[in-house]
Amino acid sequence: MKLLVCIKQILDPEIPVRDFSIDREKLEADSANANQVTNIFCENALETALQLRDSVGESSITVICFGRESAEDSLRKALAMKADEACLVMNDLNHTPDSATTAHVLASAIESLGSFDLIFTGRESGDWGNGQTGAYLAEELKVPYLPFVDDIKQTDKGFEVRRQTESGWERYGIPASSVVTITNSDHNLPRIPKTRDIMMSHRKTITRVSFEDLKIRKDELNPQSDSVRPVKLFVPEKESACEFIEGENLNAKIDQLADKIMEIRSTL
Template identity: 35%
Template sequence: MKIAVCVKHVPTSENVQIDENNNLVRDTAESDTNPCDLNAMEFALQLKQQTEGTIDVYSMGPDIALASLKKCLAIGADQSYLISGRKFAGGDTLGTARVLAKAIEDNGPYDVIFTGSESSDGGTGQVGPMIAELLSMPDVSETVAIEAKDENTLEIRKNVGDGNLVLKVKTPVLVTVPFGCNEPTLPTLRTQRKANRAEIPVIDESMVDLDASIIGKPGALSIVTTVSSASAGRTAEALEGSFEEIAARIDELVEEGRA
């Protein structure tokens, strides 16, 4: 099967800067691959092995996203693509999905597209299903197991809280994968070194044939207007005294609360 995986490079620091346009400043913050994207990558690897397939990885973002693309190569992807261009910046989920879907379509068709459930920074979980819509394929969220039944049928287990639904899905399909549902493969020193030397092709705005008015900032419909502090300061009543006294008070409170 021909498999595509979308990964996002996200800030990991809890102290992200915000610029005057209410955008997160990512390049100065510590960053890494969005955690659940590695769970998505893991299922891609399983499917690649089972079907003797190939994996292409896509990431949209500044050059810093190359780190995630190289990590995926080191884990077992066959090819990585960086999607980068000024016209792509400042978009909402609609614009982001349009650019990703177009780049994937131009290199496709793919049998299966994987994304993480949501990013740890934006966290909307919308981009995956939007790509599926653009490429006229079904999408399955909360995927916790996946297996190829034949050339164009997958058996997918979807977590629904108190259990898993077993689904039979015709390819092509887009699958979103939650954090923690499998144990991601990690690069070894040797595979990472090899991946670090890889040339990663850049898909820029001249290569993505989309009207500039529907992508990036001009195409964004959901606009952040204000960013404010969520912290209301300390409102909790402080327990004071010796540690012995504090411990005794905690014991009392736990007993009262439990009753």
């Protein structure tokens, strides 16, 4: 069985407020003072794929990333987690393309890599948080699509998956070659790689794919050609006007807290 996991490298979502700033020209976060990390949902996706491989055996996992040079770190980490192959689709554009373009590039790259029994993406990324790449990818590849998946089993017909819904979950049967987006659950926290695997990951080759390789014309990719582009990006002002409840003792403080809660409740 061949599994493909699409991962994305993003600005560390835990970046302290002080280190977060905006590149006004590119209209994206300035990466000078920030770490780049693998998007957590992509790690959940990889973990889900690894668990599927663990349960069925005899499978290979390819990890693909459309990103900058630095994304090699994310791919190496995926290899350390025991993905079999890694492919970096080099983004040497001056801007970060939107979800539709990203999916288009990924789809071309995936077609060049061959066919896969299941394609994984994270449900959304911790930077722009669009949550659309998986859907666009399925449309590009013209394959079935199911988002918010947190559990996958192999069946005779394809796969049985669990999808999270607003109020619970649903189980679906999906055919092979579908695209699923993975969401977090208590059993797909990314595994910790073994040290030897980390060391080995540095000896593995990462396949590099350029726009030329995919016959995509770079000059046609620019913010104006994207379907969505940022026109403004700013750090919102937050005013703090919290009233800290003070009191002689804890009991008095809790009394006041109860009063305030009842006050709001009475307006309902």
